[in-house]
Amino acid sequence: MPLNNEINTTALFSIHDSNDAKFVKFYNYKMPLHYTHGILHEHIHTRKSCSIFDVSHMGQINIFGIHAIDNFKKLIPSDLDNLAIHNSLYTILTNESGGIIDDLIITKFKDYLKLVVNASNKLTVLKYLQNKLGNKNINMLSDHSLIAIQGPLSQDILSNFISGHESLDFMSGSNFDINKKPTFISRSGYTGEDGFEIDILDEDVDLFVRQLLDFNDVQLAGLGARDSLRIEAGLCLYGNELSEFTTPLEARISWVINKKIEHNDFPGNLMIKKQLKDGIEKIRTAIICNENFIIRKDALVYDEQENQIGIVSSGCYSPILKKSIAMAFIDKKESIVNRNVFFNIRGKIRSGLITTFPFVSHKYINSKRKVS
Secondary structure (H helix, E strand, C coil), X not given: CCCCCCCECCCCHHHHHHCCCEEEEECCEEEEEECCCHHHHHHHHHHHCEEEEECCCCEEEEEECHHHHHHHXXXXXXXXXXXXXXXXXXXXXXXXXXXXXXXXXXXXXXXEEEEEECCCCHHHHHHHHHHHHCHHHEEECCCEEEEEEECCCHHHHHCCCCCCHHHCCCCEEEEEEECCEEEEEECCCCCCCCXXXXXXXXXXXXXXXXXXCCCCCEEECCHHHHHHHHHHCCCCCECXXXXXXXXXXXXXXXXXXXXXXXXXXXXXXXXXXHHHHHCCCEEEEEEEECCCCCCCCCCEEECCCCCEEEEEEEEEEECCCCEEEEEEEEEHHHCCCCCEEEEEECCEEEEEEEECCCCCCCCCECCCCCXX
């Protein structure tokens, strides 16, 4: 994963290219937006079968050393002490105002932590951690790929290569050999579906993905489908729902905060404690529309009296619901489930209804081997 300012490609570029990918520039990477059949097809295929997403543009950072790990724990609002080895958690880095520097996945190993951070923020996070923890304790992986295999058939497809993964719960992982090469596989992903994320060396990923594509039920999917899938699942995207000016309470991810917050001195804790006590002015809200139009990012949201009450952070057509859906930050007092809201789309007033998250139920596997 190069760190320069040129347009970079992942180790799977030749596979993307040979499968007629439509490429887009995404934070200094040339990444597939979609393939021959388009975003709609890839979205539905993921919900019904099994898709491969190349997410190697994201940053993978290892933190070593007891002292550095202990200091890192002070930078996040979540509880790492009770996280089991090879398990992962979703959390955030916050600034002194309680805003979000980045959202990330942390996996705990015996002697180190592995962080997966957003492509847009990996250099920012790297510099932030080096400043807080010291250069010698931080390692940005440059020779690893990361692929996500998502969809209800993911477990069965992986059974052709490994065994034991079927016992993994959501956000747990283990070491596996694929083609006699080491990988780390976690039961995770950002689509709302059951699936697995595979950390694999660049030199080994091309063969493995070609082997996966030999199965009729497996197809490639690009950034377009990944975005519409995560919106259906009600999941946040940095730069849309998350930013340095948005707190976890406003983004409706307060569950990342350790319940013993009074003993936690992470950056911005005073602001977040104040919000927990006094409340917030805006909150991420789910909106669904019956009319045939797409709600785009930055569209304004109005009440019945044409007063502006919010702004859209993400929106798309839901192939599963066959309706337009959106996430918006709306005045907290106006964010009431089943309330009508309105949009001015090209001079025409369109209506929507406030609903609950997620738009499409998650299919995560929990410890009782059921979906949650």
